[in-house]
Amino acid sequence: MTTFLTFTLLGLVLGAVYAIAASGLVLTYNTSGIFNFAHGAQAMLGTFLYWQLAHGWGWPVWLALVVVVGVVGPAMGAALHAVIMKGLRDTADVTRIVVTVAIMLGMVFLSQWLWHPEEARVVEMFFGADAKVEFLGVVVRVHEIICLLVAAAIAVGLRMLFTRSRVGVVMRGTVDDPDLIRLNGHNPDRVAALSWAMGSTLAVLAGILITPIGGGALEANALTLLVIDAFAAAMFGRLRSIPRTFAGAMVLGLAATYVTAYFPTDWTWAGNLRVSLPMIILFVVLVLLPQDRLRGAAVRTRERYRVPTVRRAAVWGVALVAAVVLLMPLMEDTSITTFGLGMTFAIIALSLTLLTGYAGELNLAPLAFGAVATIVAFHFGITGTGLAARLTLWGILLAVLVAAVVGGLVALPALRLRGLYLALATMAFGVFLSNMVLRDTVEHTLFGVTFSLFPNGALIVPPLQLGPLDLRDPGTLLISATALFAAIAVGLVALRGSGYGRRLAAMKDSPAATAMLGQDLVRLKFGVFMLSAAIAGLGGVLMSTAAGSVSGENFAIMAGLSLVMLTVVGGIGYVSGALFGGLMSGVGFVIIIGTFNDLARATPEMATIYQTLGQVVLVATALIGMGVGKNPSGLVHDLFDGYRTLRGARPVLAGGAAAGAVLYLLALTGVIGNWWFAILTALLVMTLPALGRALMPRAVLTEEELARRRSVPPELAGIDEPYTDELRDRLDQELGLPAREGRGGPHARPAVEEGDVHAIA
Incomplete structure (x- = not known):
C-alpha cells in the first residue's frame, strides 16, 4: 500500500x-x-x-x-x-x-x-x-x-x-x-x-x-x-x-x-515505454476525440505557388546535375561527402513538398520514416562483411516498401485528422520512434531468433554497389543523389499536373468541396501519405550510406523539425524549396559551425569572436523561419518572381551569366578561394533582379511600377531627378495647363522652357 x-x-x-x-x-x-x-x-x-x-x-x-x-x-x-x-x-x-x-x-x-x-x-x-x-x-x-x-x-x-x-x-x-x-x-x-x-x-x-x-x-x-x-x-x-x-x-x-x-523489471523496454508514454497518449487522444466538421476555404490564405511545366522542370533538373558536376573540381573530398549528405536530405524534403505543398497534409517527423527504412536496410539489405559489405538494390527497395507501409499504418488512424491535429499526431509518432525504437539497443528473442533493433546505439550502413556504380566514391554518391533528386522532382511536378495531383490540390484548398464532388478523401490521404513516406524512406537510406554510421540523434525529432522549417522557408510548394531546405538542414549547420571553428583554431587570439559569430549565425538561421509569417510563400517564390521580370532584359541575364563564368574560372585557377566564390556567386544571384530593375527599368518594370517610380512630388521636380518630357507633361497636368504641341494633339500649346517652368513655379 x-x-x-x-x-x-x-x-x-x-x-x-x-x-x-x-x-x-x-x-x-x-x-x-x-x-x-x-x-x-x-x-x-x-x-x-x-x-x-x-x-x-x-x-x-x-x-x-x-x-x-x-x-x-x-x-x-x-x-x-x-x-x-x-x-x-x-x-x-x-x-x-x-x-x-x-x-x-x-x-x-x-x-x-x-x-x-x-x-x-x-x-x-x-x-x-x-x-x-x-x-x-x-x-x-x-x-x-x-x-x-x-x-x-x-x-x-x-x-x-x-x-x-x-x-x-x-x-x-x-x-x-x-x-x-x-x-x-x-x-x-x-x-x-x-x-x-x-x-x-x-x-x-x-x-x-x-x-x-x-x-x-x-x-x-x-x-x-x-x-x-x-x-x-x-x-x-x-x-x-x-x-x-x-x-x-x-x-x-x-x-x-x-x-x-x-x-516487471525484466522488461527491458519498460524504461523506454515510460519516456514514450506521453506521446502514445497524445496519439490515442488525437485519434479518439471527435474532430471538427469539414470546412470550406472560408478565408483565403496568403500562400501562392506557381507549379512549373514538366519540360521546364526537366531542364532545371539537368541544369542542377550539370552545376554539381562543374562544382566538384572546386571541392575537397570532405566537402563532396558533406554536399552529398545534403542532397540526401533534399530527397527527404521532397516528401514534404508532395505531402504538404501539394496535398496540404502535415508531417512533422519526416526523418522518422527515414529511420524505419534505415533499420530495415541494415537488417535485411546488406551483403558481405567488413570492408566488403555492400547495400543491395533489393534491400533498398524493401526498405522503401516498409517505410511506405509504416506511413500507411500511421496515416490510417490519423486519416480523420486535419491541420494542427495531424501535425501533432505525426510529431507524436516521431518522438515515440526516437524514444522507443531508436533507444532499443538490447537483444530480444522472438520465435527463437535473437535480434536488436539498434545494436550498440549505431547502425553502420555500407554504400550501394550496382555494377560499375559504386557509391563508396564520394563524387559518385553526390552525382547519383543529385540525379535521383532531379528525377523525383520532375516526377512530382508531373504528378502535380495530372488528374491525381489536381485532386490533391482541391483537397488542400477545400476538403468539404472536394468531398461534395464525390472524391474519396480517405483514399487520397492514404495514398499520398504512403508515397510521401516512401520518398522519405529512400532519402533516409541514402543519408545513412552517405554518413556511414548513424545513431538515434540523426533521426531525432529536433532534426526533423529543423528540416520541415527550412523547407517551408524555401517554399514548401516548390521542389526547389525542398532543395534549399535539404541542403541547409543537412549541410548548412555543419558548414557554419565547422567554418567558424576552423577560423577560431587558425587564429587563437580571435577564437572567442569567431565562436560567437558562429553561434549568432546559427541563431539567425532560426530567425529566418520566424519571418515566414511575412513571406509565407517562401524565399524561392520571391527569387523566381524577381527573375521572371528579367525576361525582357536579356543583356542583364547575359551579363550575370558571364560574371558567374568569370567567378568560376577564377576559383578553378585558384585566383580566389572557394569561400569567396560561394559568397560572390550568392550575392550575384540575389542582386541580379535588382540590377535589372536599375539598369533596364523599361524592360523589367510594369507600367504601373514605372508610373509609381515617376511619381515625384511636383515641388521636387528638377531636384530629385532631371527634367524629362514625361516630367514636364506631369507638371503641366498638375498645374492645369494644356498639353504641349506634338504630344497632346493639334491644340496643344508650345513647349514650356525651363525658364518658363521656374516662372510658373
Missing part, C-alpha cells in the same frame, strides 16, 4: 506540473488560434535563466523567482505576440506551425550558446531535498507540495478567469471574431498579448518546478521535450477546457509513475 501511495503522490505531482504547462498552451490557443510549439523552449529558457540567477550568481531564490516568473516570463510572451504572432493571421496551418517551431529552435540554439551543454547545471528543490513531511506513511518533499498547491491555485484561477470575468469572455471571443470584439470597444491585440504573457509565465513556472523532480543536469533539448509532453494533456481538453486539461494531466502523470512502479 505504501508503494501505491508513494507512486500515486509522485504521479499527482508530475501531473500537476504538466497541468500548469498545458494550461498555458490552452490559454494562448484560445485567444490567438496559434498552437505554440515553442512552449517547451520558453520553459527551458526561463529555467536556465533561473539557474543562472539563483545558482550561478547566488541571488536569493525568492528574488530569482520574482525576476524570472514575474518579469521575464510575461515580457517574453508579450514580445513574441507583438513581434511575430499577431502577423500570422490569414496564413495556413503549416506557416503558423513552422513559425513557432522556428522560435523553439532559435531558443534552443540561444540557450546552447549562452550555457555550454558540456557544463553540468542542477536546479535544486525549493527549501532543499531534505525538507520533507510524512503523510499516511509516505514521505513528501516540500517542493512537491508546492507543485500541487500551485497547480490547484492556477486551475481555480483560470476557471474563474474564463467563466466569471469580462476579460476571460473577451479572451475566448478574440480568436473567433476579433472584429466583433473590436466593435464592442475591446482591443483584441491587447487581449491576445495579455494571454501570451500569461501563457509564457505558466511555461516558465512549469519548467522551474519540473526540473528538480526529474533530477539530472539541465539540457536544452531534453527539457524542451519534457515540457512538450504536456501537449497530450492540452489535447485531452481539446485546447478549450481547463478542467479536462487538468484531468488529462493527472492521468498522464499517474500513468508514467505506475509504469515505473509495476512493470
Whole structure:
C-alpha cells in the first residue's frame, strides 16, 4: 500500500506540473488560434535563466523567482505576440506551425550558446531535498507540495478567469471574431498579448518546478521535450477546457509513475515505454476525440505557388546535375561527402513538398520514416562483411516498401485528422520512434531468433554497389543523389499536373468541396501519405550510406523539425524549396559551425569572436523561419518572381551569366578561394533582379511600377531627378495647363522652357 501511495503522490505531482504547462498552451490557443510549439523552449529558457540567477550568481531564490516568473516570463510572451504572432493571421496551418517551431529552435540554439551543454547545471528543490513531511506513511518533499498547491491555485484561477470575468469572455471571443470584439470597444491585440504573457509565465513556472523532480543536469533539448509532453494533456481538453486539461494531466502523470512502479523489471523496454508514454497518449487522444466538421476555404490564405511545366522542370533538373558536376573540381573530398549528405536530405524534403505543398497534409517527423527504412536496410539489405559489405538494390527497395507501409499504418488512424491535429499526431509518432525504437539497443528473442533493433546505439550502413556504380566514391554518391533528386522532382511536378495531383490540390484548398464532388478523401490521404513516406524512406537510406554510421540523434525529432522549417522557408510548394531546405538542414549547420571553428583554431587570439559569430549565425538561421509569417510563400517564390521580370532584359541575364563564368574560372585557377566564390556567386544571384530593375527599368518594370517610380512630388521636380518630357507633361497636368504641341494633339500649346517652368513655379 505504501508503494501505491508513494507512486500515486509522485504521479499527482508530475501531473500537476504538466497541468500548469498545458494550461498555458490552452490559454494562448484560445485567444490567438496559434498552437505554440515553442512552449517547451520558453520553459527551458526561463529555467536556465533561473539557474543562472539563483545558482550561478547566488541571488536569493525568492528574488530569482520574482525576476524570472514575474518579469521575464510575461515580457517574453508579450514580445513574441507583438513581434511575430499577431502577423500570422490569414496564413495556413503549416506557416503558423513552422513559425513557432522556428522560435523553439532559435531558443534552443540561444540557450546552447549562452550555457555550454558540456557544463553540468542542477536546479535544486525549493527549501532543499531534505525538507520533507510524512503523510499516511509516505514521505513528501516540500517542493512537491508546492507543485500541487500551485497547480490547484492556477486551475481555480483560470476557471474563474474564463467563466466569471469580462476579460476571460473577451479572451475566448478574440480568436473567433476579433472584429466583433473590436466593435464592442475591446482591443483584441491587447487581449491576445495579455494571454501570451500569461501563457509564457505558466511555461516558465512549469519548467522551474519540473526540473528538480526529474533530477539530472539541465539540457536544452531534453527539457524542451519534457515540457512538450504536456501537449497530450492540452489535447485531452481539446485546447478549450481547463478542467479536462487538468484531468488529462493527472492521468498522464499517474500513468508514467505506475509504469515505473509495476512493470516487471525484466522488461527491458519498460524504461523506454515510460519516456514514450506521453506521446502514445497524445496519439490515442488525437485519434479518439471527435474532430471538427469539414470546412470550406472560408478565408483565403496568403500562400501562392506557381507549379512549373514538366519540360521546364526537366531542364532545371539537368541544369542542377550539370552545376554539381562543374562544382566538384572546386571541392575537397570532405566537402563532396558533406554536399552529398545534403542532397540526401533534399530527397527527404521532397516528401514534404508532395505531402504538404501539394496535398496540404502535415508531417512533422519526416526523418522518422527515414529511420524505419534505415533499420530495415541494415537488417535485411546488406551483403558481405567488413570492408566488403555492400547495400543491395533489393534491400533498398524493401526498405522503401516498409517505410511506405509504416506511413500507411500511421496515416490510417490519423486519416480523420486535419491541420494542427495531424501535425501533432505525426510529431507524436516521431518522438515515440526516437524514444522507443531508436533507444532499443538490447537483444530480444522472438520465435527463437535473437535480434536488436539498434545494436550498440549505431547502425553502420555500407554504400550501394550496382555494377560499375559504386557509391563508396564520394563524387559518385553526390552525382547519383543529385540525379535521383532531379528525377523525383520532375516526377512530382508531373504528378502535380495530372488528374491525381489536381485532386490533391482541391483537397488542400477545400476538403468539404472536394468531398461534395464525390472524391474519396480517405483514399487520397492514404495514398499520398504512403508515397510521401516512401520518398522519405529512400532519402533516409541514402543519408545513412552517405554518413556511414548513424545513431538515434540523426533521426531525432529536433532534426526533423529543423528540416520541415527550412523547407517551408524555401517554399514548401516548390521542389526547389525542398532543395534549399535539404541542403541547409543537412549541410548548412555543419558548414557554419565547422567554418567558424576552423577560423577560431587558425587564429587563437580571435577564437572567442569567431565562436560567437558562429553561434549568432546559427541563431539567425532560426530567425529566418520566424519571418515566414511575412513571406509565407517562401524565399524561392520571391527569387523566381524577381527573375521572371528579367525576361525582357536579356543583356542583364547575359551579363550575370558571364560574371558567374568569370567567378568560376577564377576559383578553378585558384585566383580566389572557394569561400569567396560561394559568397560572390550568392550575392550575384540575389542582386541580379535588382540590377535589372536599375539598369533596364523599361524592360523589367510594369507600367504601373514605372508610373509609381515617376511619381515625384511636383515641388521636387528638377531636384530629385532631371527634367524629362514625361516630367514636364506631369507638371503641366498638375498645374492645369494644356498639353504641349506634338504630344497632346493639334491644340496643344508650345513647349514650356525651363525658364518658363521656374516662372510658373
